[in-house]
Amino acid sequence: MQVSVETTSPIERRLTIQVPAAEIDEAVSARLKDTAKNVRLNGFRQGKVPMSVVEKRYGPSVRDDVVGEVMRERYVRAITDESLNPAGYPSIDATINEAGKDLEFVATMETYPEVELASIEGTDIERPVVEITDADVEEMIETLRKQNADWQTVERAAANGDQVNINFQGYIDGEPFEGGSAEGHELVLGSESFIPGFEGQLEGAAAGDEKTVSVTFPEDYQAEHLAGREATFQVKVNQVSAQVLPELDAEFIQRFGVESGDEAAFRDEVGKNMHREADQAVENRVKQQVLDALKAANDITVPSALVQQETDGMKRQAAQQFGLGEDFDVSQLPNELFADQARGRVQVGLLLAEVIKQNELEASDDEIRAKVQELAAQYEDPQEVVDYYMDNDQLKTQVQSAILEEKAVDKLLEQTQVADVEMSYQQALAAAQQQAEQGGDDSESEQESA
Structure with missing residues (x-):
């Protein structure tokens, strides 16, 4: 086996590997003889099929199998002999693969980089x-209470921190757009979970009110077709609920x-x-x-x-x-x-x-x-x-x-x-x-x- 190694980048290596034709031909011949023992063809008894028939029918596929196995085995041997440390699987392609000729194939691979550490001295x-502080702990406890709060329907206008149940339909240039509508959506005013400017325009609205909300989608909005676009929403407020915090009692604790x-x-x-x-x-x-x-x-x-x-x-x-x-x-x-x-x-x-x-x-x-x-x-x-x-x-x-x-x-x-x-x-x-x-x-x- 002959191996040449070409450095094509700091981490890429190109191995050209040659295997003598005699080794391939002998392996193919031995594999065909084993195949002939088990072949069943009309007009022949098992094991009695002439080798010329076996070679004609099975020769190409057997050679493909043998060549594939040889390339994998010789690749592993080559990287061991050349002390290469591959990162991932190689790309292997046969460049010469004909009966009677030396097998030649190329394996292209990435290796782990050789690292010479530079100092971070003085960073x-x-x-x-x-x-x-005690105030920090108190603030955290209030956060836990809010996370476990209930919502109670109220008969008044919505304020920051309230939850509103709404139906809405969004329009751009007077036309509804995909993903711009919902019914029975629960929205906490001040949560900043909607488009900037949307929630604030619902403060002061009560159950049964209908409002037109105008907003501009952010330039970096995840839906590119909406980014930076002006939109209006027709919104109906179905219900206003106020947050009811749990008592700091034994059950809560x-x-x-x-x-x-x-x-x-x-x-x-x-x-x-x-x-x-x-x-x-x-x-x-x-x-x-x-x-x-x-x-x-x-x-x-x-x-x-x-x-x-x-x-x-x-x-x-x-x-x-x-x-x-x-x-x-x-x-x-x-x-x-x-x-x-x-x-x-x-x-x-x-x-x-x-x-x-x-x-x-x-x-x-x-x-x-x-x-x-x-x-x-x-x-x-x-x-x-x-x-x-x-x-x-x-x-x-x-x-x-x-x-x-x-x-x-x-x-x-x-x-x-x-x-x-x-x-x-x-x-x-x-x-x-x-x-x-x-x-x-x-x-x-x-x-x-x-």
């Missing part, structure tokens, strides 16, 4: 310092797992949860800044096969998140919606894998167990969760990857200049969310080559 990192129903215990539990959320927000904000700096300093070429794998995974997550069902064909979702974020995740994963490798970072069983115990603390039976994770190799591997990522980020953080910035609880959560959106949420990346 400025902002680390939020969050103090959760027990909904959140505080079996005693004690208000002080409930406030303490809410505070603990807020502290956990704040700590996570701080960690995520710092991590995303580090990952952004790492990407900016190391603009590596990433294999398209890995980007597609990540894209497919994100599609499945999106389908699950939006309840599209297990039978939903995720290929219906355009790659363009996920490609940039997927590319960023793959880039970060490859870079973090190199950080882990260079610093010889490891995660022991004790560290994995401790991390699982931390995750399990929020569940009703933490030990059951710990046992479930520790008995599942796949879940343990996921936890191990998370620990290694944390260690890699900590190692990178040593190269940066960290400045503490005081933030409120709400500011910290909002900043972490904004940072994740701007950075493509790279903190969920996987170390593809770890």
